[in-house]
Amino acid sequence: MSRIPLLLMLLMAGNTWAQSLEPAPAANSHARSLAATCFTCHGTDGRSVGGVPPSLAGQNRDYLLKQLQEFRDGKRPATIMHQHAKGYTDEQLKLIADYFAAVLPGQAAAAPKVK
Numbered sequence: 001m002s003r004i005p006l007l008l009m010l011l012m013a014g015n016t017w018a019q020s021l022e023p024a025p026a027a028n029s030h031a032r033s034l035a036a037t038c039f040t041c042h043g044t045d046g047r048s049v050g051g052v053p054p055s056l057a058g059q060n061r062d063y064l065l066k067q068l069q070e071f072r073d074g075k076r077p078a079t080i081m082h083q084h085a086k087g088y089t090d091e092q093l094k095l096i097a098d099y100f101a102a103v104l105p106g107q108a109a110a111a112p113k114v115k
């Protein structure tokens with residue numbers, strides 16, 4: 001049997017799966033990779049559970065950028081954000097701010113059930 005049909009089926013299945021996911025906002029995958037480090041606390045794509053810490057999805061881009069620069073530079077008091085904003089260039093913070101500003105605010109991803 002030829003392997004091509006199987007390969008095609010796999011490709012088609014992968015494609016269907018990809019289409020069932022929400023489309024990524026108008027940002028490149030590099031920006032999403034940078035932003036993904038924030039998802040643990042701020043929720044997937046910046047939609048946080050219960051708003052703590054604040055959701056980043058759909059926030060004003062300039063506001064986000066300013067907060068990130070102030071955390072990084074130690075100008076805005078924080079418990080933890082100083083650590084998370086450190087080490088990024090202005091260019092990277094812009095990509096991150098662009099990314100979250102482009103995400104539509106919405107429901108946080110459901111937390112997994114635990115035993």
Ligand code: HEC
Pocket residue numbers: 034035037038039040041042053054056064067068077078079080081082084085096
């Ligand atoms: C370990 C958890 C954690 C991670 C990871 C994290 N944050 Fe935060 N973030 C917080 C907390 C907590 C606050 C509230 C300020 C504080 O106490 O540090 C906050 C506040 C913020 C704010 C201010 C929100 C507002 O409405 O004023 C922004 C912007 C922000 N974070 C962006 C980011 C970005 C971008 C990343 C990824 C590079 C990130 N955070 C990663 C926990 C986190």
